[in-house]
Amino acid sequence: MRMPKKERQRLLGKLLEENPFLTDEELSEHFTVSVQTIRLDRLERGIPELRERLKTVASRTMKEEVKSLHSDEVFGDIIDMELDKRALSIFDVTEDHVFQRNGIARGHHLFAQANSLAVAVMNDDLALTVKSTIDFLKPVRAGDRVVARAEVKKESLGEKRTLVMVASTVNDETVFTGEFHMYRTTDRKQGELK
Numbered sequence: 781m782r783m784p785k786k787e788r789q790r791l792l793g794k795l796l797e798e799n800p801f802l803t804d805e806e807l808s809e810h811f812t813v814s815v816q817t818i819r820l821d822r823l824e825r826g827i828p829e830l831r832e833r834l835k836t837v838a839s840r841t842m843k844e845e846v847k848s849l850h851s852d853e854v855f856g857d858i859i860d861m862e863l864d865k866r867a868l869s870i871f872d873v874t875e876d877h878v879f880q881r882n883g884i885a886r887g888h889h890l891f892a893q894a895n896s897l898a899v900a901v902m903n904d905d906l907a908l909t910v911k912s913t914i915d916f917l918k919p920v921r922a923g924d925r926v927v928a929r930a931e932v933k934k935e936s937l938g939e940k941r942t943l944v945m946v947a948s949t950v951n952d953e954t955v956f957t958g959e960f961h962m963y964r965t966t967d968r969k970q971g972e973l974k
Contacts, residue, residue: 783811789821800833801859801870801925834859834870849900855892856928863903864942867930869893875922885920890956894946897930898960901944910941911961918955926950940964 783791788811795810796802804822808815822829834857847863856871871893873885891914899907920926926948934943940963948956 782813785821788813789825792818792821793825793827796827796833801830803830803925830872847903847905849896853896854900855889855896856926858897858900861901863901864932865901866932867897867901869897869900869928869930871926871928873920873922873924873926878922883921885922885924887916890916890920890926890948891958893926893928894930894948894956894958895960897928898944898946898958898962901930901932902942902962902964904964904966906965907942908963909960910963912958914956914958916956918950918953920950920955924950926955928956940966 792807792811795807802810804815804818807818811818821827827833854869856869858867858869861867871889873889877889878885894914895909895912898909927950928946928948930944930946932942933945942962942964944960944962946956946958946960947954
């Protein structure tokens with residue numbers, strides 16, 4: 781038996797308050813209705829599309845401004861960040877990001893998301909990647925949402941160096957990991973995390 785429209789719309793609003801990252805496709809599966817029905821429900825409730833919800837969440841949850849990059853230089857959408865500690869970004873893979881012959885995302889996009897997040901998490905005006913060790917663990921395809929999480933592991937690897945670990949997932953499955961050795965213009969004391 782189908783859920784009444786008003787009840788579905790109420791639950792849709794509640795669900796998106798809890799998890800604003802859900803796509804219309806995921807919502808249609810959850811409520812067992814068409815994607816078009818979800819879009820109409822969102823419109824009637826005044827709930828914006830995913831991209832706009834991401835921007836709203838990002839502006840609400842960003843505790844600090846990115847110092848080392850301009851916002852247009854970040855690959856993916858930074859959703860949460862605490863400088864010199866952790867950061868999270870989302871990248872929606874489209875047909876433009878994949879190889880035409882097999883539909884697999886080109887690796888440089890996953891690297892760009894992880895690397896720009898590692899740079900962005902640095903609390904410095906200038907941060908550069910000195911060295912990285914990366915692993916592509918599973919293929920990513922058009923339609924996938926890649927969630928990258930960066931964590932500053934060691935504030936000081938010596939003079940003006942910091943280690944940032946990044947793990948990228950699709951549907952909670954790890955698809956990419958990276959260890960980024962970052963150069964920064966300011967020197968931090970050994971082991972000191974701010």
